[in-house]
Amino acid sequence: MADSKLKAAILIVSETASQDPSTDKCIPTLQQVFADLGNNQWEVAETEIIPDNILDIQKSIRTWADREEPINLIVTSGGTGFATKDVTPEAVTPLIDRHAPGLVHGMLASSLAVTPFALMARPVAGVRKQTLILTLPGSPKGAKENLEAVLKLLPHACVQAAGAASRPLHAGGVKKLEKDAGVSSGSAAGASGAASGHHHQHHRHGHGHGGHAAVQPHTKPEDRPQSNDPSAGPTRRYRSSPYPMLAVDEALKLIEEHTPPPVIERVPVDMSLGGAVLAEDVKATESVPAFRASIVDGYAIRIPSSGKFEKSVYPVALVSHAQAGDVPELKEGEIARITTGAPLPPGASAVVMVEDTVLASLTDDGKEEKEVEILTDEVKPGENVREVGSDVQAGDVIMTKGEGITVIGGEFGLLASIGTKEVAVYKRPVVGVLSTGDEIIPHERSGPLRQGEVRDTNRPTLLTAVRNQQFEAVDLGIVSDKPGALEESLRSALLHVDVLITTGGVSMGELDLLKPTLERSLGGTIHFGRVNMKPGKPTTFATVPTKHSSSSPAATRQSKTIFSLPGNPASAVVTFHLFVLPSLHKQAGIEPAGLPKVKVKLDQDVRMDKGRPEYHRAVVSVGRDGALVASSTGGQRSSRIGSFKGANALLCMPAGEGSVGKGETVEALLMGRVGVVGR
Template sequence: MSKFRVSVLTVSDTAAQDASKDQSGPAISSLLTASGRFDVEDAQIISDDEIAIQSVVRRWSSPEARIDWIITTGGTGFGVRDKTPEAVSNLIERHASGLVHMLLSASLQKTPFAGLGRPVAGTIKDTLIVTLPGSVKAVKESLEALLGEKVIDHALELIRGGSGATLHQELVSFSTDHQHAYQHAHGHHRGNHSHDHHVPRLPTTLSHNPSLAPTARHRISPYKLTPFDDAMQMIFSILKPLPLEKKLVGPSLKGYVLAEDVYAPNNVPVTKTTSVDGYALRSTDRSGIYKVVTSATHDAAGSLPEGVIYRINTGGPLPRGADTVIMVEDTKLVQTVKGTNGMDEEELEVETLVELPLGENVRDPGSDVKAGDLVLKRGEILHSTGGEIGTLTFVGRAEVQTVRKPTVAILSTGNELVDLQKPVYIEKDGWGGIFDTNRPSLQAALEGLGYDVYDIGIVGDDIQSHVKAIKLGLERADVLLTTGGTSMGASDLLKPVIERHFNGTIHFGRVKAKPGKPTTFATIPANGGGDIKTLFALPGNPASAIVTFHVFVVPALRWLGGWPLGSCQFPRVRVTLEDAMRLDHRVEFHRVVIKVTPNGLRAYSTGGQRSSRVASLSGANGLVVLPEMTDGKPDVLERGSSVQAMIIGELQML
C-alpha cells in the first residue's frame, strides 16, 4: 500500500511573523515521517485569519492536490483570534465526530484543560482534515491517539475507496506481535483463552525505556533508516535561521551573514586623493626646480603657491589648487635642509623631470564608491578572506545587522573514555580506558570555522549524568553536539533521554550513509517552550564523528546562521580516483587527499576506512561521495573513475 500524502498547516499570528517560533508543525512532520506510513507533501504557516485558513484548505483538498490528510495545528481554543474550527467546519462535507471524541478523550486523560479544546474533523471531497491544538505536547498526544492503532490509516484507506481489509489484517498482526512483546517484557504469559487482552498503542516515543532491564531493549532499531538526501532535506526544512543581532565591524565578523543592505554613506574618496607616492602640483607647471612643502608645513585647505609642490603619500588628499601628481621616480632631489648635527634632515627643493596632464595619478571624489551606492547585499557571507569586512570598513560602517551565529556545546558519552588533559584512568582488568578523541577534534574543527564552543566534557553512562549534561548544553548553546550513545547498546541513552526527559523530537535516528548510520538529529523545546534548540548525536567512533560533523552538522550550523541554502554544504567538485574504491549499499563518504595536478584534481585514498581509524582523516581535505551500489552493476569504482568529492579543507598541489 502506498504512503498517505499529508499537508500540515500551522495557524499562528506569532509563527507567521517568525517561523522559528513554530514548534508544532515540524513536530507533526517529523512524527509522521518517522512512522514510515506518511509523506508530508507541504507545510505552511499562516496567521489566525479565517479567510486565509479556508484558502489554503480549499487548495489542498482540491482533486488536483491529491492530498489524503490535512492536519492543522493552532487556533482551536477560546482565544479571541482562535478561528480554525469555524473556518474548517464551514468546508467539511462529512463530519467525523468519532475522531473528535477520540481526540478529546485522549487529551482529557492528561489534563482537564483539554475540555477547553474545540477539535474538528471530517472530509472535504476525498481529503480528511483534523484540527489539533497548538502546543507540541498536545500535538504529540493527539497523534499518539490517531496513529496508535492505525485508526487514521483505516479511515484514509476507506476515503481512498478501499475496503480496509489490508489494514485490518495489519492491525491484527500488529496487535498480536505487540501483545507478545508486552507479555515477554513484563515476565508473564496468559493462556490462549484469556480475555485479559492488552494491545498497547503505537508510541510516538520510539526509544527504549532505559529503566527496564537490558533484556527489554530493542533488538532492531525502531528508527527508520533515512536516505541521505531525505536527512539533509529534514535539516533544512525543520531548522530556521536564528534571530538578528547588531555586530561591531571587525575581524570577529568572519562567518556571519549580513541581515541588511549596506549603502555607502559618503563618497569614497571624499575629496581628490593621490594613487601614488609623489608630489602634488598644477598640470600647467613645467619641468623645473620647485620648493617642497608637506602637510606639516602647509595647510592642504589653503591654495598651493606658485613655484611650490606638495609632497604627498598614497591616499592623501591633494591641496587646494593642485590637480595632478608626479611620482617620486620622476623627480630628482636638488637641495636639502640640514639639521643641527649637519645631517640632511628634510627636502628643500626638487626638480621635476616630466610634465603631466590634468588628473594624472589622481582619484576623484566618489571614484571608488559614490554616496548611496549599494556596496554589500543582505544575505552576503562575511568571509574570513577579509574582502567583505574590508568593504564595510572602507565605507565607514562601524556596526551592521547580522544573523546571529549559533554557539555549540560539545560532549562525549561513555564510561570507557579518558580525558587526555585530565586523565582518570580506569583500573579494571588491566585496562586503562580510551582517550576521548572526539571532543578535541570537533572543537578544533568548530573553532577553525569560527564558532564559539562550550566544552561540557565526558558524560557517564547513566541517565542522571545525561540529563544534567544536556540541560547544561541547552542553557549554554544553540546547538548541542554529542558523540557516542546512539547505537543499540543497553547503555546507549541519548535517544531515550532526549525523548523521555526533554520532550524532544527525533527527526531521524538512523541514516543510510557510511560512516554514520546511527547519526541522530533532534530538536528540543527550551526556555519554557519559547525556543527550539538543535541536537546532533554523532557516532562514537572517531572517524565517523568527524565525517558526519562535516556532512550533517556544518550545513546545519550555516543554515542556522543565515547562510544561503546553496552555500551551506561544502562545495563538491569532480575528481579522478587514484585508488579503486568498493561501493556499499549506502552512500559512502571516503576520506581522501585531493591534489591539484596539470591533469585536473586527483583524489588519493587515505587508506583503511574503518570507523575507529581516526588516522584516516589526518591530512584529508576531501570526502569522495561514493554512490549506493546498484544490483547488477559493478561494485567497485576503478582507478581513473570520475566521481564527486566534497572539499572540506585546502587543496594541495602535486
C-alpha cells in the same frame, strides 16, 4: 507519616490564568475539596499557575517531587483535552515511574455518570519516586468531581508511595481499609454526591484562555514511534530500532526542513567578523577618499587661470604629508612638496611627479628645498590626483546581503575604510559538544586504562572540527549514561548553546539512552534515528523546544537542534561533515550549505560495501593533467580514526558488489584544501 498531615500541591495549567491569576477558580475549588472530604489528613502546601507548556509543567512537578522532602500528592488542572495545545498528559507521562490506571478509571467513571463527554478527557495518574500525581480537567466543576471520586483512597496510596511497609497497612483486610478510608464496597470511592450537573470535558480550561503553547510534532504518530522509556530495565527495551532507515538524501532534507532559520544580529566591525555573512546590504556613509589626494610623490601645482602651466623654477611654499592637519591654500606661482596619499592643498590643480623635477636651490640652512625647477609643461588639471569619492561614493552599496566577510580578503578592509561602525549579520550558532558513557575517560588522563575504559577522542576531535569551520565551540565534557544525569546535562546545555552535538548512546545497547531521553524527558522530536550509510548508521537528528537563553522577561521559546552521532571515532567525524555542517551553515546564512562536491578519478581500486553506501576517507589532490585524483587512506573501520590522517575528502561510494576500478570517476565531498601531486 501518621503524626503529620500529607502534603498536597495544586498545579494550574492555563495560559490565561498564568497571565492573570485572578481568573483562576480551580485553586480555591480544589482547596475546598481537600478541606471538606480530606478527613483533616491534607495540607495544601503548594499552589502554582503556569502556561500550557511541556517544559514548564515538568519543571514544576520535578521541583515538588524530587526535593529532599517531596510533596505527597500533586494534582494538575488543565490541558487534558484534545485541543492541539493541550499537552499536560504528554508532559506528565514521561515523569511517571509507575502508572495507576485504576485511579484513571475511577475518575473517568465518576465523570461518565454525569456526561458522555467525560470520555473526551485524557487523564494520567501514577507515582514519581515518592509522589503521587493526578491530572484533572481544566474546568473547576470537572476538576472537583474527579478529585472527589478518588480523594478518600489517596492517603493510603501516598503512604505506600512514601515507603511504608505494605503488610502492616493491610492488616485487617479490605474491610478495614474501606472503613479507615470512609468508603464502602459497591460505592463510588467516596464521591459524596459529586455526580451532579454537567461539565464539558473537551477542556479548553475553565479560565477561558485562547490557546496553549504546545510543542507541535512534525511527523505522524505511526511514522514516529517513541523510543524506550529511559527508566525501563533492559528486559523492556527494544530489540531492534523503531526508527525507519532513511537514505542520506532524505536525512539531509529533514535537516534542511527542521533547522531553525538564521538569526540576525548587529555587531561591531572588528576582527571577530571573520567568517560572518551579511544579513543586509551595506551602504557607504562617507566617500573614499574623503579628500583630494596625491597618488605620487612630487609637487602640487596651481595651473593659472590662463589654463597653461609653464616650465620654470618655482618656490616651494609648503609641504603636505599623508597625515592629519590643516593645509594652507596654494597660491598661483607656488608649488608644494607632497607625498603619496597626502591631501592636496586648497587651490592645487595637479601633481607633478618628482621624476619631472630638479632641485634649483636650498634654504639658507641647507636642509630644505627652496626652489624646484619643473621640467614639463604638459601637466593637465587633475593629473596624479585621486578625487573625492573616486573609490567609493557616499550612499553606494559596497557589500550586498549574503556576502561573506573574511579577514584575508578585502571585505573587512572595505568596511573599515568607509568608517562602518556595525553591520547586520547572521548570528553564527554556538555549538556544544559532549560525550556520553560511564566508560569514557578524558583523553589526557595519565596512567594505563583500566578494564573497559575508553579514552575520549570524539569530543576533542569534534571541537576542533567545529572551530576549524569558524564556529564557537563549547566543551561540555563527559556525561554519565544514567538517565537522570543525562537529562540534566542535556537540559542545562540547551540553555547555553544553539546546537548540541553528542557522541555515543544512540545504538541499541542497554545504556544507549539518548533517544528516549530526548523524546520522553525533553519533549523533543526525533526526525530520524537511522541512516542507510557506512559509517554512521545510528546517527540521530532531533529538535527540542527550549527557552531562549536571553534574560529578558519577553524571552521566547525556540527550537534547538541536536545531532547525536555514533560513538565510533570515524563515524562521528564523517557524520559531522555530512549532517551537522549543513545545519550550521544554514543557521549562519552560509550558502551553499555543506561540503562542496566534486568529481574525482580513483588512483586505485576501491571496494564497495554490499549493503550500504559508504563515505570512504580519501586524499584528493590535483594530478599532473589538472584533474582531481583520489587515494584511499586505507582500512575504513568506523572505529579507525587513523583513516582520517591526511584525509581531505569523503568518496561517495555506492553500495554494490566488488569494486570501483582504478581510473573510474566518483563524487567526493571536500573537507579541506587540495594539494598538488608530487608536492
